[in-house]
Amino acid sequence: MSELPEHVAVNREYWDGVAPQWVEAGERSWNEEVPSWGGWGIPESDLHLLPDDMTGLEAIELGCGTAYVSGWMARRGARVTAIDNSIEQLRTAQRLSHEHGVDLxxxxxxAEAVPKPDQSFDFAISEYGAAIWADPYRWIPEAHRLLRPGGNLVFLGTHALVTVCSPIDGSYPISRRLERPYFGIHRMDWREAADDPGGIEFTLTHSAWIRLFRTTGFDIVDLVEIQAPADATGSRAGISADWAREFPTEHVWTLRRTL
Ligand SMILES: C[S@@+](CC[C@H](N)C(=O)[O-])C[C@H]1O[C@@H](n2cnc3c(N)ncnc32)[C@H](O)[C@@H]1O
Known part of the structure; x- marks a missing residue:
C-alpha cells in the first residue's frame, strides 16, 4: 500500500483513539427516524440534503464515521458504499449497520483515493467527514471522478468564519473578533490546541471553494449557511448557541457534476 499523506496518517491515529467517544452519538443517530444534520441537529425537512426516494441509486459516503448517514440513505432505497480512514469507527459502523439490518x-x-472505478456513483455525501478532514484539493476532484455526469455531491462542514474567529492558541470559546487571517486558509493543525486538541482539518475561503468546484467540473446547486435554531442551547466545540444564532458555523454545499 502506498504511504498515506501526513494529514491522513495523523487523522487516522486521532480517530482510532477517539472512536469510543463517538459510539453513543452514532447509536442515537442510527435510531433517528428523521435525519438531522450538523452540530445543531437541523432537521432534514429544513435542509433537504437527501433525495426522498433513493431507490436504485448508487451512493457513497466519504468519511462515514459510524455510518448513520449511510444508514439513512440505505433506508431510502440506495445501494451504499461508505469509506472511512479509521478502522475503529468502521467497527462501530459495522456493528450498528448489522443491528439495524442495513447492508453497507x-x-x-x-476518501482522497477511493478504490472504486470512475463514475461508479449517482450521489456522494459527507457530513463532517472528508468535508473537513480531507484536503479539498484532493477529495473534491476524487468525488468528481467517482460520480456519473449529473450526479450530486453534498457536503456539510465548518464555515470559514469559525476558523477566522478561533483564537490562535485553539482555546475555547470562539471569539467575536477576527483572530486569524481569512485569505489563505486551508490546512489547520489542531494537535496543539489549548482546548480539545484534535487532528488536521481543512477549509477554504468561499472564493477558493467556488474556484475549486468550477475548475473540477461541478456546478453549484445550492449553498446553505447554517444558523442555530431559536431554541438551541449550550455549546458545540467552543461555539455557543448565541454565537451560532448570529454567525454561520457550518456550510452545506450541493454540487452537480457537469459533463
Ligand atoms: C465526525 S466523523 C463524520 C461522520 C459522522 N457524519 C459524524 O459527524 O459523526 C469524521 C470521520 O471522518 C473520518 N476521516 C478523516 N479523514 C478521512 C479521510 N481522509 N478519508 C476518509 N475518512 C476520513 C474519520 O476517521 C472519522 O470517522
Whole structure:
C-alpha cells in the first residue's frame, strides 16, 4: 500500500483513539427516524440534503464515521458504499449497520483515493467527514471522478468564519473578533490546541471553494449557511448557541457534476 499523506496518517491515529467517544452519538443517530444534520441537529425537512426516494441509486459516503448517514440513505432505497480512514469507527459502523439490518459496503481507506472505478456513483455525501478532514484539493476532484455526469455531491462542514474567529492558541470559546487571517486558509493543525486538541482539518475561503468546484467540473446547486435554531442551547466545540444564532458555523454545499 502506498504511504498515506501526513494529514491522513495523523487523522487516522486521532480517530482510532477517539472512536469510543463517538459510539453513543452514532447509536442515537442510527435510531433517528428523521435525519438531522450538523452540530445543531437541523432537521432534514429544513435542509433537504437527501433525495426522498433513493431507490436504485448508487451512493457513497466519504468519511462515514459510524455510518448513520449511510444508514439513512440505505433506508431510502440506495445501494451504499461508505469509506472511512479509521478502522475503529468502521467497527462501530459495522456493528450498528448489522443491528439495524442495513447492508453497507464498508471500506477502510482515504476518501482522497477511493478504490472504486470512475463514475461508479449517482450521489456522494459527507457530513463532517472528508468535508473537513480531507484536503479539498484532493477529495473534491476524487468525488468528481467517482460520480456519473449529473450526479450530486453534498457536503456539510465548518464555515470559514469559525476558523477566522478561533483564537490562535485553539482555546475555547470562539471569539467575536477576527483572530486569524481569512485569505489563505486551508490546512489547520489542531494537535496543539489549548482546548480539545484534535487532528488536521481543512477549509477554504468561499472564493477558493467556488474556484475549486468550477475548475473540477461541478456546478453549484445550492449553498446553505447554517444558523442555530431559536431554541438551541449550550455549546458545540467552543461555539455557543448565541454565537451560532448570529454567525454561520457550518456550510452545506450541493454540487452537480457537469459533463
Ligand atoms: C465526525 S466523523 C463524520 C461522520 C459522522 N457524519 C459524524 O459527524 O459523526 C469524521 C470521520 O471522518 C473520518 N476521516 C478523516 N479523514 C478521512 C479521510 N481522509 N478519508 C476518509 N475518512 C476520513 C474519520 O476517521 C472519522 O470517522
Amino acid at each position: 459496503e464498508l471500506i477502510h481507506g482515504n
